[in-house]
Every structure is written in structure tokens, then in C-alpha cells.
Amino acid sequence: MESTKQFAKYMKADERPSVDDSIDLSSLLGEWFNTKRDTNYIKKVILSDRNGSLIINAYGASDGGLIDWGEAEAIPYGSGISSLMAAGFHSLFNLDGIETHLVSNQKLSILCIQSYTRYLDGSGRIGHFSREFFHR
Template identity: 30%
Template sequence: MGRSRGPRTLSSPAGTASQTAFRPGEPSAATPPFPRPRAPTQETRHDRTHPAHLHPGRPRPRSSRPAALLAALSLAGLLVPQSAQAAPADFVGTWVNSNVATSGITRVNVTRSGNGPLTVQVFGRCHPNDCDWGSAPVLTYGASVSDTNHLTATAVYAKGFSNTTLVMTFTRGRLDVQALTQFTDGSGRQNYASRDAFTRYR
């Protein structure tokens, strides 16, 4: 039977350590094994999500500053005070009562001079001709403190024996007029309210 070949021991002079010769391919007890590759650590994984400015080749995330600036400008626009006299041109025109048999207001004429406030002229049922109440300034209202599209308006008529407040609302191409009448002549007559729908004549 053949003997397995092991490391050869070389003789050395007295007083010196013996040396062992190793053949190629044989492991050496004095040489540690080659280190194995380590698994990615938290630090190396963190590089994948590191900010783009530390990685020149990567696209930078979009900034949220433009959106915040637009929101601030929009809010500032809402806080700008608006004129209480702003009113849509839809009010302007001659309006006739849809109820031809009414005993109250028969016609409403709304005018505007340039960019000034609105003015209303009211006609009531009289015989043989309708009575002219005269002209009164109109104050308009929006739906909120920032709404410039005013669709509600009021006008006050002082006739000496009574005061009548008109509340006019423009909606869907129609003018709704509510008249609130308060008697001031001591006649004992009851205050009353009426409401009529008006269509545009011209």
C-alpha cells in the first residue's frame, strides 16, 4: 500500500526551529483563510436613498416652493378689500312684472352711469297711468366678503306716509323683487311684504 505524502520536515542546525515545506495547493496553518464578502450594512443601503445633491448623476426632487408661493398669492388676492358698489350688468335694464294683474309694482328700471353705482326707478299700479315712485340709489351685496359678483341689491323709498325697502335678487335671467312696506303716518295700517317675479323687457 502506498503512503500518503505529508509535509516534509527539513532539518535545521541545532538551536534553530525546524521549517516545514508545503506543497502548492495545500492549506497552511499559518495563513488565515481568505475573508468572505460582507453583507450590505445599514450605511451602504442608506446610500441608495441619499439626497440627490450628493449624487451628481441622479435627478433632484421637485421643490414645493412654487406651489406654496401660488397659494400665498391666491390668499392675498382674497384679502384685498373689494368695492361694495360692484354689481353685475345683469341688473341693468327694464323689468316688467310677470303678473299683469298686480296691484303693486308694475315695472322696475335699473340704470348705471359709467362705473358708478346702480340706480332704480320704480312704477306702481295707478289709474289711469302707473305711478312713478322716483329714483333711488341701489346697494349691492355678494355672497361673502370676497365675492365681487353681487346678485342681491336693495333700495329704500321714503314716501312720507310709508317707507318701502326693495330687496332685488337676480337669478337665472329673472329679477325677483320683495317689497317691505312700513307705514309711518299713524293710520294703524299693518306693515306688509310682497314678492313678485320680473322678466326683462329690454
């Protein structure tokens, strides 16, 4: 007897078939540099595959060079109804009372990264958003 299990659906894009394959991370992997040299946000990211998991190393801008944020796991996403090729990701960095979510999409060899930052350190600073573009 075939399974009649139903999956949750809230939009047409949820009508995705189940697959046995994992998402192909190759389109995201490598070292990405901000196209804006004088950015105040993220200068570069390195995306790597560690045993099938997408790992991001991010580096923030500083007058004295780069600030190494360390690494975090990034959750990859495909684009389109049946794509198994990664087209973007999201990740979370918690850095001494500063929480930054990175959300990205990649198209035409450009990686667009949006950052959403909020301060949990009691400093009273206002959270901020940025969107910047990266190339290899």
C-alpha cells in the same frame, strides 16, 4: 411688515378676500317688468349705473297707469364667496309717509323683488310684504 389687521367675522361667508375692483352691475341693469300683469304692487323697475352707483327707478301699480316713485340708490350684492358680479340689491323709498324697502336677487334672467312696506303717516294701516318676479 405685513398688516395683521383682523376683520369682523360672524359666519363663514364673512371670509371674503379684499378686492380693489368694484362690483359688476351689468347683470342687473335695464328695464324689468312684473310677470304678473294684474299686480297690486310694483309694475316695473329700471336699474341703471350712474358713475358706478346702482340707481333704481320704481313704478307702482295704479288703476290709472303707473305711479312713479322716483329714484333711489340701490346697494348691490354679489353671490358666492368671491363673486364680483351683482346678484341682487336692496334699496329704500320714502314716499309721503310710506316707507318701502326693496330687496332683490337675480337668477336665470329673473329678478325676484321682495317689498316691505310700513305706514308712518298716522293712517293706522298695517304694514305688508310682497314677493314678485320680473323679466326684461
